[in-house]
Amino acid sequence: MTGAGRAETRASHGSRLAAGIVALAAVGVFALLGLLGFKLAANAGLVAPRTGGGLGIFTSGQFVKTALRQAPDFTLQLFAGESLRLSDLRCKPVMVNFWASWCPPCRQEAPLLEQMWREYREQGVVFVGVDVWDSDRDARTFLNEFGVTYPNGPDPRGAISIDYGLSGIPETYFIDREGSITRKWIGPFTEAALRAFLDELVATGATGAPKGT
Numbered sequence: 678m679t680g681a682g683r684a685e686t687r688a689s690h691g692s693r694l695a696a697g698i699v700a701l702a703a704v705g706v707f708a709l710l711g712l713l714g715f716k717l718a719a720n721a722g723l724v725a726p727r728t729g730g731g732l733g734i735f736t737s738g739q740f741v742k743t744a745l746r747q748a749p750d751f752t753l754q755l756f757a758g759e760s761l762r763l764s765d766l767r768c769k770p771v772m773v774n775f776w777a778s779w780c781p782p783c784r785q786e787a788p789l790l791e792q793m794w795r796e797y798r799e800q801g802v803v804f805v806g807v808d809v810w811d812s813d814r815d816a817r818t819f820l821n822e823f824g825v826t827y828p829n830g831p832d833p834r835g836a837i838s839i840d841y842g843l844s845g846i847p848e849t850y851f852i853d854r855e856g857s858i859t860r861k862w863i864g865p866f867t868e869a870a871l872r873a874f875l876d877e878l879v880a881t882g883a884t885g886a887p888k889g890t
Contacts, residue, residue, distance in 0.1 A: 732777075732809065732810060732843065732844070732845050732846055733844065733845035733846075734780050734781070734782060734845060734846060735782060735845045735846065735847065735848070735863045735864035735865070736781075736782055736864065736865075737864050737865075738862060738863065738864030738865050738866055738867065738870065739862070739863060739864060740860065740861070740862055740870075741861045741862065741863055742861075743858060743860070743861045745857050745858065745859065746857060746858055747856055747857055747858075748763065748771075748773075748850065748852045748856055748857065748858045749763075749837075749840035749841060750762070750763050750764045751763050751836070751837045751840065753805065753807065753828070753830035753832075753837070754830050754831070755828050755829060755830040756808075756813075756816065756817055756820065756829055756830055756831070757828070757829075760830075761805065761828050761830065763805070763852075763856075764856070766803050766805075767854070767855075767856050768854050769801055769802070769803050769854060770801060770802045770803070770851070770852070770853060770854055770875075770878040770879055770881070771802070771803045771804075771805060771851075771852040772802065772803070772804050772805070772849060772850070772851055772852070772874075772875070772878070773805045773806075773807060773841075773849065773850045773852065774790060774804065774805070774806050774807070774847060774848075774849045775807045775809055775832075775838065775841070775843055775846050775847060775848045775849070776806060776807070776808060776809070776846055776847050777808060777809050777810055777811045777816075777846055778808075778811050778812075778815040778816050778818065778819035779810075779811065779815070780846050780847065782846075782847055782864060782865040783819075783846060783847045783865070784819070784823075785865045786847060786865040786866050787819070787823040787825065788823055789866055789868055789871065790804065790806075790825070790827075790866070790871075791823060791824060791825050791826065791827070793868075793871055793872070793875060794826070794827040795826075797875050797879070798827075800879050801879070802875060802878065802879060803827075803828075804827035804828070805827070805828050805829075806825065806827065806828065806829035806830070807829075807830065807831075807832050807837055807838070808829060808830065808831045808832065809831075809832050809835070809838050809843070809846060810835075811831065813831065816829075816831060844863075845863060847863075847864065847865055848861070848862070848863050849861070849862045849863075849866070851874055851875075851877075851878050853878065853881045854881065859877075859878065859881065860874055860877070860878075862874065
């Protein structure tokens with residue numbers, strides 16, 4: 678090989694090496710940015726570093742604006758033994774809450790949810806709890822500990838969570854009498870926020886979500 682050829686080969690190897698270094702550096706930068714973003718979210722109190730099954734734990738409650746859409750139907754095998762199908766609840770306002778026994782904010786809001794269920798069921802509201810990434814024993818212990826009486830069941834394959842685009846827990850959806858999602862709330866509730874959303878849900882009648890959703 679001539680001197681020119683060897684120089685050309687060295688230049689080619691050098692170019693590939695440089696390209697590889699740049700690519701590795703880019704991967705490192707993106708990974709660092711991802712970790713930094715998660716850290717900032719955790720510091721802001723929106724999601725805790727601890728996760729279960731890949732789900733974040735929302736430590737602070739907030740309303741998330743969502744486009745009015747039909748709630749994905751599902752059938753839930755309840756811990757009480759019977760089954761519940763969401764579409765069978767049409768013409769009733771429904772609140773669907775995703776939770777797990779290992780989630781501290783879920784424990785925080787559990788007494789309030791049961792209190793509001795006992796109050797608002799007389800107005801036709803149905804509460805439904807969906808237990809995610811949990812053991813049967815731990816879930817039943819949780820329900821017994823907090824005296825939860827509204828319908829609850831597990832989502833063992835994660836199908837319901839996927840259909841709803843679950844990103845963390847606790848996460849709650851409000852569904853009007855026409856079967857449309859009107860509100861989404863992430864994190865634990867305050868009594869004022871939950872009461873306001875339930876009053877709004879009761880007031881929607883068969884006309885769908887109120888203006889401003």
